Amino acid sequence: MKGAEARKETRRKVEQSLGRRRRKELSFRILGVGATALGVTFLLVFFASLIAQGASAFMQTYVSLDVEFSREHLVPDGEPDLQFGDFDALVRGALRAQFPDVTGRSERRELARLVSVGAAYQLRDALADKPELLGTRLAVFLPASSEVDMLFKGKIDRSLPEEQRRISDLQLEWTDRLVAEGRLERRFNRALFTNGDSREPELAGIRGALMGSFYMLLATILISFPIGTAAAVYLEEFAPRNRWSDLVEVNINNLAAVPSIVFGLLGLAVFINWAAIPRSSPLVGGLVLSLLTLPVIIIASRAAIKAVPPSIREAALGLGASKMQVVSHHVLPLALPGMLTGAIIGMSRALGESAPLLMIGMVAFIVDIPAGFTDPATALPVQIYLWADSPERAFAERTSAAIIVLLGFLLAMNLAAVIMRKRVERQW
Amino acid sequence: MAKKSTTIALTASAVIAAFTTGVALAQAARDYIYIVGSSTVYPFSTVVAERFGRGSDFKTPKVESTGSGGGLKLFCDGVGVGYPDIANSSRAIKQSEIDACAGNGVSEIVEVKIGYDGIVVANAAGGIDMDLSRRVIFLALAKEVPGGAEGTLVANPYSTWRDVDPSLPNQKIEVLGPPPTSGTRDAFVELAMEGGCSTIPWIKALKSSDENRYKGVCHTIREDGAFIEAGENDNLIVQKLESNPNAFGIFAFSFLDQNGDKVKGAPVDGVTPTFESIADGSYPVSRPLYFYVKKAHVDVIPGLRQFLREFTSERAWGEEGYLSDRGLIPMPEDERSDVAGAVRDLTPISGAR
Numbered sequence: 212m213k214g215a216e217a218r219k220e221t222r223r224k225v226e227q228s229l230g231r232r233r234r235k236e237l238s239f240r241i242l243g244v245g246a247t248a249l250g251v252t253f254l255l256v257f258f259a260s261l262i263a264q265g266a267s268a269f270m271q272t273y274v275s276l277d278v279e280f281s282r283e284h285l286v287p288d289g290e291p292d293l294q295f296g297d298f299d300a301l302v303r304g305a306l307r308a309q310f311p312d313v314t315g316r317s318e319r320r321e322l323a324r325l326v327s328v329g330a331a332y333q334l335r336d337a338l339a340d341k342p343e344l345l346g347t348r349l350a351v352f353l354p355a356s357s358e359v360d361m362l363f364k365g366k367i368d369r370s371l372p373e374e375q376r377r378i379s380d381l382q383l384e385w386t387d388r389l390v391a392e393g394r395l396e397r398r399f400n401r402a403l404f405t406n407g408d409s410r411e412p413e414l415a416g417i418r419g420a421l422m423g424s425f426y427m428l429l430a431t432i433l434i435s436f437p438i439g440t441a442a443a444v445y446l447e448e449f450a451p452r453n454r455w456s457d458l459v460e461v462n463i464n465n466l467a468a469v470p471s472i473v474f475g476l477l478g479l480a481v482f483i484n485w486a487a488i489p490r491s492s493p494l495v496g497g498l499v500l501s502l503l504t505l506p507v508i509i510i511a512s513r514a515a516i517k518a519v520p521p522s523i524r525e526a527a528l529g530l531g532a533s534k535m536q537v538v539s540h541h542v543l544p545l546a547l548p549g550m551l552t553g554a555i556i557g558m559s560r561a562l563g564e565s566a567p568l569l570m571i572g573m574v575a576f577i578v579d580i581p582a583g584f585t586d587p588a589t590a591l592p593v594q595i596y597l598w599a600d601s602p603e604r605a606f607a608e609r610t611s612a613a614i615i616v617l618l619g620f621l622l623a624m625n626l627a628a629v630i631m632r633k634r635v636e637r638q639w
Numbered sequence: 640m641a642k643k644s645t646t647i648a649l650t651a652s653a654v655i656a657a658f659t660t661g662v663a664l665a666q667a668a669r670d671y672i673y674i675v676g677s678s679t680v681y682p683f684s685t686v687v688a689e690r691f692g693r694g695s696d697f698k699t700p701k702v703e704s705t706g707s708g709g710g711l712k713l714f715c716d717g718v719g720v721g722y723p724d725i726a727n728s729s730r731a732i733k734q735s736e737i738d739a740c741a742g743n744g745v746s747e748i749v750e751v752k753i754g755y756d757g758i759v760v761a762n763a764a765g766g767i768d769m770d771l772s773r774r775v776i777f778l779a780l781a782k783e784v785p786g787g788a789e790g791t792l793v794a795n796p797y798s799t800w801r802d803v804d805p806s807l808p809n810q811k812i813e814v815l816g817p818p819p820t821s822g823t824r825d826a827f828v829e830l831a832m833e834g835g836c837s838t839i840p841w842i843k844a845l846k847s848s849d850e851n852r853y854k855g856v857c858h859t860i861r862e863d864g865a866f867i868e869a870g871e872n873d874n875l876i877v878q879k880l881e882s883n884p885n886a887f888g889i890f891a892f893s894f895l896d897q898n899g900d901k902v903k904g905a906p907v908d909g910v911t912p913t914f915e916s917i918a919d920g921s922y923p924v925s926r927p928l929y930f931y932v933k934k935a936h937v938d939v940i941p942g943l944r945q946f947l948r949e950f951t952s953e954r955a956w957g958e959e960g961y962l963s964d965r966g967l968i969p970m971p972e973d974e975r976s977d978v979a980g981a982v983r984d985l986t987p988i989s990g991a992r
Contacts, residue, residue: 367900578699601874602894603897
C-alpha cells in the first residue's frame with residue numbers, strides 16, 4: 212500500500228511540474244524561431260540590397276552610330292595601320308554626322324564624351340577582324356560613356372542644377388535626341404566578363420580577377436591537398452600517441468584560428484623576400500592561401516579517417532595486409548569523400564580572402580589578364596575592394612555586381628561540397 | 640593502389656619543380672612597368688597606365704596602391720627587376736628616404752611633379768552653407784587651443800561651430816576625416832591646421848624658438864569625438880555625409896568632383912574649392928602630387944621611357960588632358976614644360992635638399 216501512495220505522490224509531482232516544463236519548452240522554441248528569423252532577415256536584406264544595387268551593372272548602354280571607316284584617318288602612309296590609325300577620329304566623325312548642328316570646339320569635346328573611350332579600340336578590333344571594312348560605312352553599337360549610362364539607367368537626377376551633375380545640359384539634350392531616335396539601347400554587359408580591370412567603368416571587367424583567383428586556387432589545391440592529406444594520414448594512422456603528437460594537434464587547431472593577415476606577413480617575409488618568388492603572382496598568393504587552408508584540410512581529413520570503422524582495418528590486417536596496404540587500399544578510398552569536402556570548404560574560404568593578399572602585392576591595378584602562375588594578378592575580393600574605392604559613380608553598381616559573382620562562386624563551391632558528401636556518403 | 644600514392648607524390652614534386660622553373664624564368668626579366676605608392680596618385684597613375692597599355696605595344700604597367708611612405712620604402716629597397724620602377728607620392732620625398740635609397744644603391748632618382756590636388760571640407764548638398772577659414776578649422780579641430788592668457792593652452796573647449804566663431808551656425812562640430820596613415824591627412828594637417836595655427840602670433844613665434852612644440856600644437860587633432868576617423872575610403876565618407884547632414888568630411892577634390900550632386904565643398908578663407916581656384920592657387924588647401932623614377936631602370940625595363948613621355952604629354956596632364964577629367968589639377972604651362980624637359984633629360988634630384 213505504501214508503494215501505491217508513493218506512486219501517487221510521484222504522479223502528482225510530475226503533473227504539477229508538467230505545465231512549467233511545457234512553458235519552458237515553448238519559450239525556448241519561440242526564441243529559436245526568432246533567432247532564425249532574424250538571421251534570415253539579415254541575409255535577405257543583404258541580398259536584396261546587393262541585387263538592387265548591382266543588377267543594373269549586368270546591362271550596359273550602347274549607342275548606335277553610323278561609322279565610316281574612312282581611308283583618310285586609317286591609312287596614314289599608304290598602308291592601313293592599326294596602331295597609328297586615328298580611330299578616335301572615326302568616332303568623332305560619326306557623332307558629328309549625327310549632330311551636324313554642333314560646331315564650337317568645346318561643344319564638340321563635350322559631344323565626344325557621350326561615347327566611351329573604348330569605342331575606338333572596338334573599331335580597331337573590328338577592322339583587324341575584317342580588313343575589308345576599310346572605306347565602308349557601317350552601323351555599329353558603341354559603348355556609351357559611363358555618364359550617359361548612368362543617366363539612361365536613371366541614376367542621375369536631371370532636375371538638379373547643371374553644375375551639380377556629371378552631365379551637362381547640352382549632353383542631356385543630345386542624349387534625349389538619341390533616345391528619341393531609338394539609338395540608345397541597353398544590352399548585356401559582356402565587357403564585365405571578358406575584360407580585365409579598367410579605370411573606365413564601362414570597360415572594366417572581372418575576367419582578370421577571375422583568372423587570378425583561378426590560378427591562385429589551383430596553386431592552393433595542388434600544394435595544400437597532397438600535403439594536408441599526407442599529414443592527416445600520418446597523424447591518424449602512423450604517428451605514436453605521445454606528448455609530441457598532442458602538441459602538434461594543438462598547434463594545428465590553433466593555426467586554423469590565426470587571423471589571415473598574419474599569413475600574408477609570413478608570405479611576404481618568406482616567399483617574396485627570402486625565396487624571391489615574384490610579387491603579385493598567383494603562385495605566391497597560392498602559397499600563402501595554402502598555409503591558410505592546410506589546417507582546415509588536415510582537420511577535416513583526420514575526421515574523415517577517424518570515421519572509417521576500425522573493423523575494416525582489422526579485417527585487412529587479419530588477411531595479411533601491411534599497414535601501408537590497409538591505408539592505401541581501404542582507409543584512403545573510404546575517407547576520400549570527406550577529405551574532398553574539407554578541401555572544397557578550405558578552397559571556398561581561400562576564395563573569399565583579401566587581407567593576406569594586401570601584403571603580397573596583389574592589391575594592384577592590373578589590366579592584362581594573367582595567363583600563368585607567375586604573371587601579376589589580382590583576385591576577386593581584391594577587385595571588389597579596389598572598385599569600392601574608385602571615385603567614378605558607375606563603379607558602385609559594378610562593385611555590387613562583382614560581389615554577386617563572388618557569392619555565386621562561393622555558393623557553387625559549397626553546393627558541390629554538399630552534393631559530393633550526399634552522393635558518396637556511406638552508412639556503416 | 641600503393642602505386643597510385645607514389646604517382647601522387649611524383650606529380651606533386653613535378654608540380655613544385657614546374658613552379659620553381661617558372662619562378663626562375665619570371666625573375667630573369669620583367670616586361671612590364673612596376674609602379675607602387677600613394678592611393679591619392681593611384682587614380683591618375685592607373686589612367687595613364689591603361690591608356691599607355693592600350694595605345695602601345697608594351698604591356699600595361701602594374702600599379703600597386705601602398706600609400707606614399709610604403710611605396711617609397713619599396714622603391715628604395717634596391718635596383719633590379721624585383722624592385723619597383725616608379726613610386727607615386729602625395730608629398731615630396733624626404734631626405735631620410737633619399738638617404739635610405741642611396742644606402743641600397745638607388746642613387747639617381749628623377750622627380751616628376753604631375754599637378755595639384757585640393758583637399759576639401761565638404762558636407763551634404765542639402766546641409767547648411769558655412770564659410771570656413773583655416774583659423775576656424777584649426778580652432779575647431781586642434782587638441783589644444785590657446786587659452787585666455789597669451790602663451791597658455793587649454794584642452795579644446797569648443798563643441799559647436801558658434802563657440803569657435805559667433806558668425807557661424809549653432810551646430811555641433813562633427814568632422815569625418817582620414818586616419819593618420821593617410822597622405823591626405825598629412826597634407827590636411829600641414830596646410831589647413833598649420834595654416835590656421837600660424838595666424839596666432841605667439842604660436843607662430845614658437846616656430847623659430849621651439850619647433851617641436853610648434854608642431855605639437857599645430858599638428859595634433861582632437862581625440863574627444865568631434866573628429867572621427869572614417870578610414871581611407873573617401874567614398875565611404877561621402878556616403879556618411881549623405882546620411883548625416885550635420886557632419887563635415889575631409890577628402891580629396893576628385894571625390895567632390897565626381898559627387899557634386901551629393902556633397903558640396905565649404906569655402907576656405909573665402910575661396911570655394913573648384914577646378915579653377917585650385918589651379919590658380921587661390922584655394923589654400925592644395926598640394927602638389929609627384930612620382931619618382933629610378934634612372935637605372937630606364938632603357939632596362941621596356942617601355943619605361945615611353946611611359947614617362949605619355950605621362951608628361953599635353954594630352955595627359957595638359958589643361959584639357961584626360962587627367963584633368965579625373966580631377967587632377969594641371970600645373971601652369973611653363974612649369975609643365977620645365978618638368979617635361981627635366982624628365983626628357985632624366986635630371987636626377989641632387990643628393991641633399
